[in-house]
Amino acid sequence: MSVIKLTEFNDANDRTRELYRQVEHKFGAVPNFIKAMGDNPDFLESVLNMHAAVFDGGEIPPRYKNLIALAVAMTNGCQYCTSSFTAHAQMTEATERELAETRAIVSLLSAYNKFLVTSGIPCDITPA
Numbered sequence: 773m774s775v776i777k778l779t780e781f782n783d784a785n786d787r788t789r790e791l792y793r794q795v796e797h798k799f800g801a802v803p804n805f806i807k808a809m810g811d812n813p814d815f816l817e818s819v820l821n822m823h824a825a826v827f828d829g830g831e832i833p834p835r836y837k838n839l840i841a842l843a844v845a846m847t848n849g850c851q852y853c854t855s856s857f858t859a860h861a862q863m864t865e866a867t868e869r870e871l872a873e874t875r876a877i878v879s880l881l882s883a884y885n886k887f888l889v890t891s892g893i894p895c896d897i898t899p900a
Contacts (some may be wrong), residue, residue: 779810787813791820805852835864839874846878 781792781802788810792802809816827837838861845853861871 774808776808777811778804778807780807784810785813788816791816795820803856805856833864835861835866835870838864839866839870842871843874843878846875847882 779788781789784792791813792806792810795802795806806816809819827834830837832840838857842854842857842861845857858871861874
């Protein structure tokens with residue numbers, strides 16, 4: 773059950789409608805999580821700008837960005853994001869094997885993290 777009212781296009785103010793048009797042009801649809809921010813166009817615009825700064829361009833290929841995002845979503849327990857980034861990873865040609873390996877990495881690292889947090893072992897491996 774949603775606790776936030778989704779702002780549909782017809783109920784949105786002019787600024788939000790323009791942002792929705794941009795989202796639809798870029799992604800082919802306006803997802804519910806965007807509609808959940810539709811009542812606050814300043815916030816929505818800042819989120820869209822941050823999304824573009826992270827996902828558009830850069831050195832990391834889109835497939836890997838989506839696999840990283842999927843791993844974060846699974847770690848955080850967000851079913852919406854897990855489903856969405858699985859779809860995005862598939863759209864950017866991630867294989868079923870890569871998706872399975874991503875799930876395995878999340879499972880393993882979650883176990884390592886819990887063990888290390890509860891045991892207090894000091895880290896003796898540092899970056900160069």
